[in-house]
Amino acid sequence: MDSHAEHATDTHGHAHPELGFIRKYVFSEDHKIIGVQFLFTSIIFLGLGGILALLVRIQLAWPHAEIPLIHNYFADNGGRMSESFYNMCFTMHASVMIFFVIIPFLTGAFGNFTIPLMIGAGDMAFPKLNMMSYWILWPAFVLISFSFFVDGGAAASGWTAYPTISSVAMPAGQGLASPAAPGSGPGQVLWLLSLLCVGVSSMMGSVNYITTIINMRAPGMTLYRMPMTIWAMFITAILQAFALPVLTVALILQTLDKTIGTTFFLPDGLSFGNWSPEVGGGQPLLWQHLFWFYSHPAVYIMILPSMGMVSDILATFARRPLFGYRAMIYSIAGIAGLGFIVWGHHMFQSGMDPRLGTGFMVATIMIALPSAIKTFNWLGTIYRGNLQFTTPMLFALGFVSLFIIGGLSGIFMAATPVDIYIHDTYFIVAHIHYVLFASSLLGIFGGIYYWFPKMFGKMMNDNVGKAHFFLTFVLCNCTFFPMHMVGLAGLRRRIPDITAGALEAKLLPLNEFMSISALLLGLAQLIFVANFLWSIFFGAKASQNPWKSNTLEWTTGDPVPGHGNFDTVPIVHCGPYEYGEHGDKDNCPQTEKSTTPATH
Amino acid sequence: MGNKGWSVLFGVTMLACAIGFGISPLMGWWMPEGVSTHAGAVDGLFYLILVVTTIAFVITEVILVVFMWRYAETPDGKPPIAANAGFPSFLKPFERFLNDQHKVELAWTIVPSIVLVVIVFAQVNTWADIKYATRNRNDATAANKARSQVAVSARQFEWRMRYPSVSRFKGWMANPAATRKDFESFGKIPHFNDVHVVNELHIWKDHPVVVHLTTRDVIHSFNLPNFRVKQDALPGKMIPVWFTPTKVNCKWDESRQRYIDGYDPAGKKEKDKEYTWDIACAELCGWGHYRMIGRVFVHKDQAEFLDWLQKTEAEGTRRN
Numbered sequence: 001m002d003s004h005a006e007h008a009t010d011t012h013g014h015a016h017p018e019l020g021f022i023r024k025y026v027f028s029e030d031h032k033i034i035g036v037q038f039l040f041t042s043i044i045f046l047g048l049g050g051i052l053a054l055l056v057r058i059q060l061a062w063p064h065a066e067i068p069l070i071h072n073y074f075a076d077n078g079g080r081m082s083e084s085f086y087n088m089c090f091t092m093h094a095s096v097m098i099f100f101v102i103i104p105f106l107t108g109a110f111g112n113f114t115i116p117l118m119i120g121a122g123d124m125a126f127p128k129l130n131m132m133s134y135w136i137l138w139p140a141f142v143l144i145s146f147s148f149f150v151d152g153g154a155a156a157s158g159w160t161a162y163p164t165i166s167s168v169a170m171p172a173g174q175g176l177a178s179p180a181a182p183g184s185g186p187g188q189v190l191w192l193l194s195l196l197c198v199g200v201s202s203m204m205g206s207v208n209y210i211t212t213i214i215n216m217r218a219p220g221m222t223l224y225r226m227p228m229t230i231w232a233m234f235i236t237a238i239l240q241a242f243a244l245p246v247l248t249v250a251l252i253l254q255t256l257d258k259t260i261g262t263t264f265f266l267p268d269g270l271s272f273g274n275w276s277p278e279v280g281g282g283q284p285l286l287w288q289h290l291f292w293f294y295s296h297p298a299v300y301i302m303i304l305p306s307m308g309m310v311s312d313i314l315a316t317f318a319r320r321p322l323f324g325y326r327a328m329i330y331s332i333a334g335i336a337g338l339g340f341i342v343w344g345h346h347m348f349q350s351g352m353d354p355r356l357g358t359g360f361m362v363a364t365i366m367i368a369l370p371s372a373i374k375t376f377n378w379l380g381t382i383y384r385g386n387l388q389f390t391t392p393m394l395f396a397l398g399f400v401s402l403f404i405i406g407g408l409s410g411i412f413m414a415a416t417p418v419d420i421y422i423h424d425t426y427f428i429v430a431h432i433h434y435v436l437f438a439s440s441l442l443g444i445f446g447g448i449y450y451w452f453p454k455m456f457g458k459m460m461n462d463n464v465g466k467a468h469f470f471l472t473f474v475l476c477n478c479t480f481f482p483m484h485m486v487g488l489a490g491l492r493r494r495i496p497d498i499t500a501g502a503l504e505a506k507l508l509p510l511n512e513f514m515s516i517s518a519l520l521l522g523l524a525q526l527i528f529v530a531n532f533l534w535s536i537f538f539g540a541k542a543s544q545n546p547w548k549s550n551t552l553e554w555t556t557g558d559p560v561p562g563h564g565n566f567d568t569v570p571i572v573h574c575g576p577y578e579y580g581e582h583g584d585k586d587n588c589p590q591t592e593k594s595t596t597p598a599t600h
Numbered sequence: 601m602g603n604k605g606w607s608v609l610f611g612v613t614m615l616a617c618a619i620g621f622g623i624s625p626l627m628g629w630w631m632p633e634g635v636s637t638h639a640g641a642v643d644g645l646f647y648l649i650l651v652v653t654t655i656a657f658v659i660t661e662v663i664l665v666v667f668m669w670r671y672a673e674t675p676d677g678k679p680p681i682a683a684n685a686g687f688p689s690f691l692k693p694f695e696r697f698l699n700d701q702h703k704v705e706l707a708w709t710i711v712p713s714i715v716l717v718v719i720v721f722a723q724v725n726t727w728a729d730i731k732y733a734t735r736n737r738n739d740a741t742a743a744n745k746a747r748s749q750v751a752v753s754a755r756q757f758e759w760r761m762r763y764p765s766v767s768r769f770k771g772w773m774a775n776p777a778a779t780r781k782d783f784e785s786f787g788k789i790p791h792f793n794d795v796h797v798v799n800e801l802h803i804w805k806d807h808p809v810v811v812h813l814t815t816r817d818v819i820h821s822f823n824l825p826n827f828r829v830k831q832d833a834l835p836g837k838m839i840p841v842w843f844t845p846t847k848v849n850c851k852w853d854e855s856r857q858r859y860i861d862g863y864d865p866a867g868k869k870e871k872d873k874e875y876t877w878d879i880a881c882a883e884l885c886g887w888g889h890y891r892m893i894g895r896v897f898v899h900k901d902q903a904e905f906l907d908w909l910q911k912t913e914a915e916g917t918r919r920n
Contacts (some may be wrong), residue, residue, distance in 0.1 A: 083887035083888065168817075180756070270816065319679070351837055354728075373708065376660075394606060397606070408653040415719065418645050481621075489628070492882050
């Protein structure tokens with residue numbers, strides 16, 4: 001191991017000539033620049049996804065009102081949003097948030113930025129592959145943005161794109177238009193191609209992360225001295241490497257169904273109006289199996305890195321060792337392992353053999369166990385601590401608090417009989433938003449505030465950050481918590497007009513409350529954007545180790561290290577969490593010899 | 601905000617969530633009354649999980665908030681407690697246990713796993729009763745035990761129901777053994793004189809029904825929230841759905857010359873929302889998905905159902 005690390009530093013260490021602007025900041029091979037590139041594009045797409053979410057919320061609360069600002073676009077519909085446009089909004093909201101925001105944020109931005117720095121390497125194992133993993137996203141950006149302007153609009157069959165509504169095609173020679181839904185025409189094809197590019201990007205990233213973590217750790221950085229962020233990135237990368245090929249295959253099959261008339265997912269005997277496809281023989285359920293075989297592990301890809309970052313942030317600002325370090329690693333591994341055998345819980349009501357559902361239920365409910373262990377360990381970490389309520393710490397604590405809700409509500413859906421009632425209601429919408437917004441995104445915000453000094457050499461404004469946290473924490477509960485209640489009352493997901501059903505109409509007042517909260521929540525994020533941009537240029541200068549943290553990224557010579565990261569190869573002497581017990585000094589960087597007996 | 605203020609913010613927010621959830625049954629933001637035989641079991645399991653998760657929620661959030669209060673850094677930047685401080689007095693008896701990280705870790709692994717295993721095994725039987733074909737075998741040889749059958753074909757954006765004609769139905773009743781083959785193939789083999797109705801599911805109280813569910817275009821979901829029934833309709837496949845209604849919600853309306861639903865037999869109320877039972881499509885199926893809604897009519901007995909079937913068949917014949 002040691003020789004690898006030294007070799008790596010020799011290659012990437014000092015001998016770089018000065019690069020031009022393009023090679024340094026645009027087509028850069030430096031993992032830190034690539035991480036920041038991922039960060040910026042994710043923030044831009046967060047804005048797009050957020051606007052789509054607000055359009056959805058406006059329609060849900062005021063279903064018969066004119067839509068503000070863009071009502072001219074719907075002149076032939078009385079200024080109101082059309083149903084197909086609504087379907088497009090929530091489909092693209094989910095697709096953008098999952099594939100262009102959360103995953104690039106976590107594995108792209110933070111994975112890239114933290115891995116070499118925190119293990120003491122000069123760069124990734126494959127810097128050129130790393131550069132490609134970012135630039136292959138650009139075709140995806142172009143395709144997905146362009147898809148809003150094609151005939152029929154962007155994809156509108158849900159981010160799950162279940163055939164046959166997504167994939168049925170007109171007879172040869174009649175273009176890409178779909179007989180099932182306007183958005184399932186060219187928009188769907190662009191959606192499929194765009195996701196293919198995202199998948200290739202993630203694949204390149206994951207290969208790189210796995211190799212880097214295995215081969216390029218600094219001397220003394222044993223596996224059990226790695227910070228939780230790196231453990232989480234490592235296990236996430238393995239998840240991606242094994243699950244993504246399946247999604248890629250599924251996307252290609254659906255693209256072929258849509259374009260050249262194959263019928264992988266189209267059975268015999270379909271008919272749309274007066275027209276029936278002549279051939280069939282496919283299986284719509286096959287898509288669901290393939291899709292969820294990736295997309296359930298993807299749920300963990302979207303939460304595990306956040307968990308890792310939160311563990312590091314909690315320990316740093318509690319000035320306490322992380323409680324149960326090994327148990328934390330094993331529980332992440334447990335979640336990831338179980339994550340591969342639970343995909344069927346999305347399909348309890350799908351027509352899959354119900355006996356299979358029983359098996360998937362057992363595995364799914366058992367996933368609550370490692371999640372519970374992690375929560376208890378986070379609580380154990382802050383026990384008897386010296387809690388410093390910085391902005392990143394608040395977001396980490398917010399993560400713990402709201403992940404409890406998101407984790408517990410999952411048990412309801414995992415229980416097959418209970419799922420019969422709450423499947424496809426707002427209860428599941430509440431659950432995913434507690435996990436993805438209130439947990440993953442809060443962890444991401446925490447990570448941005450935490451590593452901002454390392455990325456840009458400046459501090460983000462702490463008071464403004466706290467205001468951002470306060471509003472986000474309160475408003476996201478106002479937005480998402482009532483979804484549990486309306487879901488239990490029978491409100492279906494993915495409907496533009498809630499006054500149609502007997503159970504649903506009375507829920508309008510609660511919907512208005514959620515929508516107003518959502519609009520305010522959206523506005524509150526502008527505080528973050530302002531703070532972020534202002535701090536890059538005018539923020540207070542950061543010191544080398546502003547949080548008095550132990551991990552290696554805070555030991556680089558300059559606050560923002562150049563390409564190659566470390567002037568000399570760091571030598572690791574202790575674990576990452578030795579806080580609080582060193583006499584007059586309350587931390588012990590990993591490069592220093594520990595004065596306390598080893599705990600792990 | 602002071603250091604201790606953050607624990608107050610967390611505490612108040614979580615308390616507000618808990619209170620909101622607590623009052624929602626009173627506000628009507630809750631599950632509607634279950635009107636099938638298996639609804640009680642499903643709701644019971646829901647409440648079992650609700651109790652367990654509420655306990656877990658309260659314990660973990662209270663600990664989080666208390667720790668945030670107790671261990672907040674003092675305003676002058678000093679640690680709130682000395683590094684070597686002991687446990688508070690009420691925890692003294694457990695001091696040795698709490699100081700052993702392995703034992704603590706083991707305890708909070710074993711206790712939740714036992715609870716989770718209990719939750720898992722509580723589900724298995726109810727799920728099997730509702731969805732397994734082996735538990736819902738149909739006794740086609742005895743008329744009083746045979747399930748009533750409806751073939752439902754979903755399409756954008758309506759539910760097409762096919763009932764047996766009166767003569768086919770009466771044949772099954774009169775001689776179950778001889779008509780067994782016809783009875784069992786009803787879902788797959790339509791007769792030219794079967795009765796077709798759009799968006800209305802007619803069944804009768806306390807008698808089991810099997811719906812043969814198909815779709816001709818995209819995936820739909822046959823969702824009867826009041827009955828705790830949900831099953832996707834999958835293109836290319838016929839899926840059976842079994843349930844037994846336990847309440848009546850329709851009557852003959854003389855002035856309109858048709859059966860109406862939304863009727864509360866006890867209170868004699870009409871157009872009662874609580875007795876209006878939707879078949880609300882639950883799987884995105886296109887622009888009209890939200891309004892792909894049928895209705896369930898539960899008659900008081902087989903005779904009333906047959907009366908409806910007869911009238912509907914006659915109406916169809918007249919039109920032809």
